[in-house]
Amino acid sequence: MTEPSDHAAAAYRLLHSADRQLACGASVDEVLEQVADGEADRLNDHQRHCPHCQAAIAEFRLLWSPVQDYARRPVLVPHRLRAAVLKQVDRLVHDVWYTLQLTETGAVRIAARVVAAVARDAAAAVPGVRVALGRSTESRIAQLVARATQRHLHPHAAVGVLGQTAVIDLALAVSYGEQVHEVAAEVQRRVIAELQQSIGLQTVTVNVTIDDVLPKSPD
Amino acid sequence: MANGGADGFDDDYLVRRAQQGYLDAYAQLVNRHAGLAYRVALRIVGNHHDAEDVAQESLVVAWQQLPQFRGESNFSTWLYRIVTRRAVNRINRDRRHFSTDVLAEHADESAQTEVAVERNETADAVADAIQALPPAQRVVVVLHHLEGLSYADVASITASSVPAVRSHLYRARRTLGTALAEWR
Numbered sequence: 001m002t003e004p005s006d007h008a009a010a011a012y013r014l015l016h017s018a019d020r021q022l023a024c025g026a027s028v029d030e031v032l033e034q035v036a037d038g039e040a041d042r043l044n045d046h047q048r049h050c051p052h053c054q055a056a057i058a059e060f061r062l063l064w065s066p067v068q069d070y071a072r073r074p075v076l077v078p079h080r081l082r083a084a085v086l087k088q089v090d091r092l093v094h095d096v097w098y099t100l101q102l103t104e105t106g107a108v109r110i111a112a113r114v115v116a117a118v119a120r121d122a123a124a125a126v127p128g129v130r131v132a133l134g135r136s137t138e139s140r141i142a143q144l145v146a147r148a149t150q151r152h153l154h155p156h157a158a159v160g161v162l163g164q165t166a167v168i169d170l171a172l173a174v175s176y177g178e179q180v181h182e183v184a185a186e187v188q189r190r191v192i193a194e195l196q197q198s199i200g201l202q203t204v205t206v207n208v209t210i211d212d213v214l215p216k217s218p219d
Numbered sequence: 220m221a222n223g224g225a226d227g228f229d230d231d232y233l234v235r236r237a238q239q240g241y242l243d244a245y246a247q248l249v250n251r252h253a254g255l256a257y258r259v260a261l262r263i264v265g266n267h268h269d270a271e272d273v274a275q276e277s278l279v280v281a282w283q284q285l286p287q288f289r290g291e292s293n294f295s296t297w298l299y300r301i302v303t304r305r306a307v308n309r310i311n312r313d314r315r316h317f318s319t320d321v322l323a324e325h326a327d328e329s330a331q332t333e334v335a336v337e338r339n340e341t342a343d344a345v346a347d348a349i350q351a352l353p354p355a356q357r358v359v360v361v362l363h364h365l366e367g368l369s370y371a372d373v374a375s376i377t378a379s380s381v382p383a384v385r386s387h388l389y390r391a392r393r394t395l396g397t398a399l400a401e402w403r
Contacts, residue, residue: 008403015396029389036364036392063399070345071365075258078271082253085278086246 011063014056024052035060036067110199119168119206122194123187128178130214165203166195173212184208230294238285245285249278252295256302262361263306264313265350273309277302292375299368299376303358310354348398356391359384 020028026046031053034040040061047053123129168191174183188206195204230251236244256277261270281288281301288297349357362373363384370381377384 008400011396012400015393015400029393032392032396033389060396063396063403066341066345066399067364067395070342071367073339073342075254075261077254077257078267081257081271081274082249084275085249085253088275088279089245089282 008063011059014059022052022056024050026050026053026056028056031056032060032064036064038068108200115166115195115199115201116168118194118198119170119191122191123170123172126183126186126190128174128183129187130173130175166199166201167205167207168195169207169209172208172210173214174210175216176213177216180210184210231290234285234288234290234294237282238288245282248294252298253278255295256298259299259302259361259366260306262346262349262365263303263354263357264309265346269309269313270306273302273306277305280305296372296376299362299366299372300378303362303376307354307358344399344402348395348402351398352391352394356387356394359387360391360395363388 014022014028015032017028022028022031024046034042035057040057043053043057047057170187170191172184172187174180187208191206192204195201230248233244233248237248253274256274257270260273260277261267264270264273277298281298284301288294349360352360358377359373362368362376363370368376370384373379373384374381
């Protein structure tokens with residue numbers, strides 16, 4: 001350690017004065033705060049006429065300048081940081097949001113969004129269904145999926161898929177005058193059949209909630 | 220605090236999209252804020268190796284907790300909170316468990332280059348003085364004096380009050396000032 005300069009010694013004495021006050025009565029801590037907050041030039045009425053305050057401000061300005069320089073120093077971010085974060089996030093989402101079928105020629109993965117799209121299209125094609133939307137489900141498998149994805153909302157959260165098992169919640173709006181329970185049963189039947197046929201899923205559960213009734217489509 | 224970007228989308232938009240599961244939106248947020256996460260972590264934990272760990276964990280945790288983020292603060296303020304908490308946990312953990320992994324910091328060539336680039340006598344003296352502060356004082360100094368956040372923001376990030384932040388800063392400045400005066 002080098003010998004403290006005169007400036008440093010003066011600053012040190014100010015910081016360790018017994019009553020933490022300048023000769024004029026001003027608070028040492030408040031003057032240091034003023035300088036450290038970059039307001040050394042904004043003198044109040046007292047400071048404009050007080051040699052003690054002005055001297056203390058000058059000392060603290062010198063003392064604190066290395067901190068201000070340090071704050072401005074750019075910090076180089078490791079290049080690999082962004083990629084590492086996105087890789088982890090990607091793994092969190094995608095490891096569970098795929099169905100998986102192992103065949104003799106390799107693995108087949110089908111994204112959950114594909115499962116969701118097929119389910120919604122199948123539901124929407126049922127006569128009497130006006131709008132089909134997916135939403136999160138409370139089933140055991142869906143909860144497992146939700147836990148695995150840290151309950152992250154996903155645009156395709158209508159579907160919980162693990163391996164060759166899927167749980168799908170569909171919220172439907174049906175046309176006025178339809179036999180609601182018959183529409184619901186037909187949606188379940190068609191969606192299950194479609195997913196088993198086109199995706200190859202073995203176990204499919206379709207929960208249907210009909211929560212709106214709309215006028216018949218002009219078509 | 221910046222809440223926008225050159226690409227025209229502000230953080231709020233990207234957060235909403237990311238909450239809907241659009242990974243591209245979160246990738247944008249990571250691009251914008253990885254620097255913040257790493258810088259704050261580095262200044263609190265004091266070494267590149269732990270800072271990288273803390274920044275990485277924080278950005279992954281932010282993704283996991285995004286559904287609970289209600290936009291009551293800026294995304295950056297929320298991220299400051301996550302990084303600060305994890306950095307302090309790291310300090311406390313390292314205090315309890317003496318590390319024998321002395322080679323870790325030099326295990327990676329790129330990290331070593333960054334250490335070399337940043338080496339500067341005065342900057343090192345400031346960094347050492349900040350590292351010598353108790354964690355609570357170190358955090359408020361980093362957030363207020365180095366990151367330029369207001370007392371209110373620091374209080375929000377540290378789940379504290381403005382008078383408490385002020386009190387920590389008073390003590391921290393006195394200690395830092397003394398250390399710098401002795402160094403000079």
